[in-house]
Amino acid sequence: MNLRHRLTAVVVAGLLTATALAGRQATAQQIDEPAWQPGTPPLSTPWTDDVSPSNALPEYPRPQLTRSKWQNLNGLWEFAPAAAGEAAPIGKTLAERVLVPYPIESALSGIQRHEDRMWYRRTFTVPSGWQGQRLVLHFGAVDYDAKVWVNGRQVATHRGGYDGFDVDVTNVLRRSGPQELIVWAEDLTDETFQPIGKQREVGDRGIFYQGSSGIWRTVWMEPVNTSAIDRLQLTPDLATSTLRITADTSGPVGLDVEATAYDGRKVVGTVRGKAGTELRVPIPNPKLWSPDNPFLYDLKVRLIDRGRTVDQVGSYSGMRSVGKLKGADGKLRLALNGKILFNLSTLDQGFWPDGLNTAPTDEALRFDLEQHKVLGFNTVRKHIKVEPDRWFYHADRLGLMVWQDMPSSKTDAMPEPWRAQFKAELHEMIEEHKSFTSITAWVPFNEGWGEWDLAETGRIADSVKAQDPSRLVNAHSGMNCCNSKGDSGRGDMIDHHAYLGPATSSPAGDRVAVDGEHGGFGLKTADHMWFGDGFAYEMTPDQATLTRRYVENQRDVLRSANTCGISGSVYTQITDVEGELNGFFTYDRQIPKMDFAQVRAVNESIITGADGTGTSGPPPPAGTPGADGIHFYPLDGTTEDAVGNNDATLQGGATFAEGKNGQGVALNGSSQFIDTGAQLLDTSGNYTATAWVKLNKADGSFQTVVSQDGDRDSAFFLQYSGQDQRFAMSFPGQRALAPTKPNPNQWYHLTGVRDAAKGELRLYVDGELAATKSACSLDATSTGNTVIGRAKFGGNSVDYLDGTVDQVHLFDRALGPEEVRSLYASGR
Template sequence: MPRKKLITVLYCSLFLIGSAIQHSCAQSSLKTKWAAGVSKGTPLPEYPRPQLQRATWLNLNGSWQYSIYPKSQQPGNYAGNILVPYAVESALSGVQKTVGKDSMLSYKRSFTLPSNYKNKRILLHFGAVDWQTTVFINGRQAGTHEGGYDPFSFDITDLLKKSGAQEIVVNVWDPSDDGPQPRGKQVKNPHGIWYTPVTGIWQTVWIEPVAPTYITALKPTPDIDKQSLQLAVSTQNLQPGDVIKVSATDGGQAVASETLTDNGAVTLQVPNAKLWSPSSPFLYDLTVSIVRKGKVIDEAGSYFAMRKIAIAPDEKGVQRMMLNNQFVFQFGPLDQGWWPDGLYTAPTDEALRFDIEQTKAMGFNMIRKHVKVEPARWYHYADSLGMLVWQDMPSGDLGNGWENRPGVTGRGTDKNRDQRSETIYRTEWKAIMDALYPFPSIVVWVPFNEAWGQFKTEEITKWTMEHDPSRLVNSASGGNFYQVGHMIDLHSYPDPAMPRADLFGKQQALVLGEYGGLGLPLNGHTWRQEDNWGYRTFKNADEMLKVYSGFCDRLKKLIGEGLSAAVYTQTTDVEMEVNGLMTYDREVMKMNEEGLKAANEAVVNTK
């Protein structure tokens, strides 16, 4: 392939938009069909942790009091009510106000524990809060947390009153793009590819009663070649003589069972394993119990899948991405996970599932989750519906420069992050990987995108690979390439292209991490009425499908030359961007669905 093809528009996003067009969330009335179904009592009532389920829990979503006040002052009177877990800037929160680096956001509510929680340890869980959180129970500090995308918990047992109403206060500070923390596409002045800030609680808040000895985490690692599953079990306050029992079942039929007597790992043999894939997303059920003198002290339900992701050379010696020891071309959209009414938070669980269902219906087998992390239930739906997932680390601390020296392709400068910034990144990336490890749909970790805050590339990539050797690592999607990680990832807009097989293919899999961006604004379904944009804008769906299908034909040729995966931009429109396959409100599929599915399936089935 000529060198000029490789250097086609690599760094699209950074240079495409020249002017900032400010707006606020309140200026748009665009909503999804699910907004009307949001419960004002307990929105998102579904159990939030599918990989470690217990029968008893208390959902704290719903109406809280809120206050926005200067960071230099103490919180004053609460200003009104906010609907948790929708960010304060979102329409569904009922507030639609910005906060910013100079202000704090405070939440308050009371709750009463059911009588059957007596003699239990009481855990307070947060799915995600952006960004720095301090929690008080009955006026006493329960703990602090930094991180906008990882779940966290506090044991609040010793802070509770013996009976009656308990008060919870949550104080949040989020500097958005004025701070070095991971924040994805959020900016205080939204424009172009940068969107409305998300501050505060944006995933489910809940309480869980547990025994003094309880299971804290499960880490399943399948090995299809050995027909086995290694399961690491972590517990709190395990006592001498306690036994941890693990059992796997298939439709209620026993598959394997083992026991262990301390925090550690156990190996389950899974003969004649049913392998997980997009075409057959089979999940085994898992039950883990702590038994003391014949009595079950704690028990949790979970699941796992038998699947393997790897790279291996084809007959030409070009590295290919392999699923279950076979080449499967991975093809899917760039998925930002934004909503016009809930911003980071889908209005309902049905809406959360919808995007994956529609992506599957379009004929794709993969989703790249772009610089955002979703609630655990999203990954559960990817597991159960059969969708491969590439998981990005949310970007932060931007400001890198690109090298434009002659002959240098896809190279930027590593950012010199200070120690505070580096610690924030490492802490949250590790927490994200640990929280998402149990979900088999995730097959690729992406530490950096287009040199956005990229630093110590080789070190961070090797650290990511060592932390999770069961998955592939795409060190730098779209630029600033180093000879490290499992793949080299080109971005090319709008036409598809690929890295040169003769230069890179013997060492790394060749992937097209972003391309496309075909835009079609549809009146009545846009975030704003004018100044919308796509990488290439069309006036009608037929013309758009013709060009899209031509791109698919091009991909089929590139697969023959060594391409292993491609990511089309993007699932839906997002705010000012109108290059989605669906409108932002998810009301309209922009191209003929049958034609789109046929074109995509032809790509996926190319060998």
């Protein structure tokens, strides 16, 4: 479904009369009274004071389809709140002044408050040089529902806050003089399930931010002929050394199109054929676009009617391919131009303290992308927001790959009336942006926000791939997190989020593994915080510590890449945003928060070192043979280690009770556990933990049977997962889950296996394999104690066992199925 369409005021378009007025980028009539004043933002950026009614985003807004004649309608408009069902204020002056295109909640708009419904009004005149042509108004984006009137006639309606729409107003224009333009907008933000991304009507001081309503991208107009080029679809094809191009046109059908590609002033290739059909421009020996060399070919496209050029536009494109390749280690990885290339990204939210959804200036819009290059990143994940076309133009020119998210609705499952709208806006987003060279991946869902059905998530991913086979599809970033319904098995990526991380997932089948979000280290910066305070996933006291923690974390990214096989990572985030203080810059972009030289050095080491050449290290040792393992706690009235030399102790008043085989230890689920007093397992290699366990209850609480403490979290958890109400062998965020819920007051034999060579976790229940989970651990520094009956998570002791445990074995090798079956049969 194509939401962006040419909306025509009447059925048959007329032509502009010769009595209209002229000029290229002419200054449209502005409203003088009452005076406009910008609001005072909580924070000001370096560009806040550069904004005025005379220069509100004056740049050409559509860089991939350019014409010489156009007029910007940004600037001062009249403004008023609106009531539901209220008639358009035709011919009436509105009381307030708003600076378009800054959303009304922003300081730069001059309004700086939210309204559910609103009116915009202004007048414009038509340049005299545009006679004999049609007049098209372009709205970059209006959040969320919009209606448009020109000279008292309603000419358009549109739904969608992140895509644009056009309207042909030729036949409602007056013959001369001022033309009245009125826009109505309604934005209920999080009162509905409309796609909103991180917007909320009121920011929550957490991970959601102040919403943006009304007109928030450039409004402009241009003259076009009866026959005109409306859109270019551009797809590079390295296999044939051609640029595939389709010119979508309006007016009579059957006209010819001629497209010419240039390297500077040199003609590279030309093709001619019918409009609306796919043509191929030859690009011999193409110069490939990449982050290191973002070369772009210029394009000129003509629409020809019986030998006469009736329209001509300019454009550009890069030649590159996006795909997947196996490295020397056999793991599937992301590739660009037929070579493995690690996608090193930040999470880019795209919010501004002065303009909210809208960057104050084009220089500001470009700044964040430029800093990605300074910091050594080659990718940007545009997080549940869609930017104006000029943002993608800057990414194309700077050489940054883009993972483009679909803006989510609220975090709850989307109800039926909104699902079709979400899908329509998703496909329109792709349609409008699929010619930008920088975009390499589409991301329909984030962490399950709005997700309503796992099978439907897979179908949506398939539909995106069918719409654009030239790019990768990340069906669900953070499929392991939050509101996610799990892994649909579709798309090109297995994307896990891990704070602090990084994620340690591995490629499987025809899907690469990526870390869609990690990091989030924070630092408070006095006088540069939106709320005067804030949070991060881990706060640090100073710049040196923040930089050190970032470098350590990125070194783990490199280890995860070479050990586990992730081929992309997304660090949170490029700037602070409102309550989040985990940026490279403060929210106002005034203060760098890390030592950028160290950041760039470690980032470059990842891009050059994470190439799949098989640097994961030697295989783990074979381990100690024997049926009892390296430590064995029979728990028959004593906590003696029957095999090793690490006798345990009862903690919190734990007592002996009837066990599976003789006695065991009864634990109360709140404070009691068994402490072995030492690190008994090397969690960087293979290991196995087994125990008999009887639960007193099987509800929504987590209960851990055996674990080993790490600095922050347990290195592993042999547990009952309360979230899933099943037994599991787990790493943080990854669980090999038994298929059924256990019964309270029944003995079970649990075996948790870590097979480092295969990169997987295995869970056995009563001697039989119950679950396998692909998992790769980086925890080679777990020096905490091995414990029975509790775990550690987030630095705290948690998940105490409410039940009885018996016959605990620890092995320094990965037991095979026959060994597990034999151990279960022995009752030990």
